[in-house]
Amino acid sequence: MLPTFLRRLSLGLALCLSGSPLLAQTWPGDEWASQPAAETPALKALESYAFAPRDESGERKGIRTDALLVIRDGVVVYERYAGPTTAQTPHLLWSISKSVFSTALGVAFGEGRFRLDDPVAKYYPAFAAHPSVKMGHLLNWASGLAWEEDYEYAPLKSSVVAMLYTRGREDMAAFTAAQPLAELPGAHFHYSSGDSMVLAAALRGMVDEQAYADYPWHALFEPLGIRSAVFERDAAGNFIAASYAYLSARDLARIGLLMQRDGRWGERQVLPAAWVQFVRTPFANYQPGVQERGAVPGAQWWLNASLPGAQKPWKDVPEDTFAALGHWGQALYVLPSEKLVVVRFADDRDGSYSHNELLKRVQAAFAGEQP
Structure with missing residues (x-):
């Protein structure tokens, strides 16, 4: 087998001869x-x-x-x-953070760990009360769950403040899962940090505990040199x-x-x-x-x-x-x-x-x- 640097040199020559656009890109x-x-x-x-x-x-x-x-x-x-x-x-x-995590989740998608039309409860059993909510709904902030995404302007009624800092902070995904459905999943966009937290819990159901702890690094950060x-x-x-x-x-x-x-x-x-x-x-x-x-x-x-x-x-x-x-x-x-x-x-x-x-x-x- 050729040494690594020779294999890369051979690839580079092949790209040069083929006129590949890879050669012109800086990484x-x-x-x-x-x-x-x-x-x-x-x-x-x-x-x-x-x-x-x-x-x-x-x-x-x-x-x-x-x-x-x-x-x-x-x-x-x-x-x-x-x-x-x-x-x-x-x-x-x-x-x-939502976009960073969803990018790591995209690696899991490429590995065949889930499909967009999979029920969330398949990977996160605490979501069993909402069997009609799909992974794609969460990714589009369209779960249909009742949610108030207010910070400074309405802290007393804010779902996200409660999730991050008060009664939901111990288990943020479970706090979100306990919210009732306010509308049909996928029917409307409704921005929700809770949807993003349930995505985090769903990934945990796709891999074992050690893999979960390392997943953003193994899947995304390390390949990119982060x-x-x-x-x-x-x-x-x-x-x-x-x-x-x-x-x-x-x-x-x-x-x-x-x-x-x-x-x-x-x-x-x-x-x-x-x-x-x-x-x-x-x-x-x-x-x-x-x-x-x-x-x-x-x-x-x-x-x-x-x-x-x-x-x-x-x-x-x-x-x-x-x-x-x-x-x-x-x-x-x-x-x-x-x-x-x-x-x-x-x-x-x-x-x-x-x-x-x-x-x-x-x-x-x-x-x-x-x-």
Whole structure:
């Protein structure tokens, strides 16, 4: 058998002779290739929007960006942090955790561990009271369970606050499973962190305990070279897929590049391309304007899709753009047609931040250029 490096050399020559597009793509190894873009008026305009100056007391007001990282065609072209966040900081992702966990779940799908039309109770027996809820319903936030996804504005009636911090915190999936059905599963989109927690419990029913504890690392983080990942678990042992993953900006960008390139990482198809297509397909029964969270729901990801009777949510951004979004301005944006991946960590509090405005300025600074 040929040594590994000779096998890779042979493959590289074969790709060269075949004219394969693999040869032209840049992939990060232990570190990303970096070629910082030149400082231009467009770049200054982006920075002035993303990084508001501090006042005399050192306090940030308005848009409060902690990190902004731009990857163009697999190469870092821009990176800036606002202390105390640094390039090494595993930043709390909030609801980006949902998209990260669903990406790991996509690996399980590719391994044949479940189908979208499987009843959730097949993998999570505590869900037996809801036999009509399918795995696909949970992925589309369409379980039909009664749920209130309110934080600061209605904490006393909030299902998610109760799940994360009070009576549901010991076993978050069981807390969700105990909620009654409010409507037919799959009939309507209804954003729910509880749906994401039940997905975490369902994966646990597909694999043994040791495999579950290692699964996000074995399935996703290690193949992509991600080393900063932290994923909290509740007292019952389930990953808190709704909210509590942590990654550095550069490591989160690896997941964005994986999704931009249809689930492929170098020579390996980590995710089935069909899974990426599913993630990027608008939920069929979504009604524009109903509980819209600044984008169109896909499968635990958010889309800039135009739908009948409604324009795309981010008017200046390509329609194929999709994103993982989290509380207080966390974002992972993927712009396939522009070959861009953008990571933004933040501490926004006043609602002044605009996805469209940031991405419009990113495009002005970086789209169409070649490293």
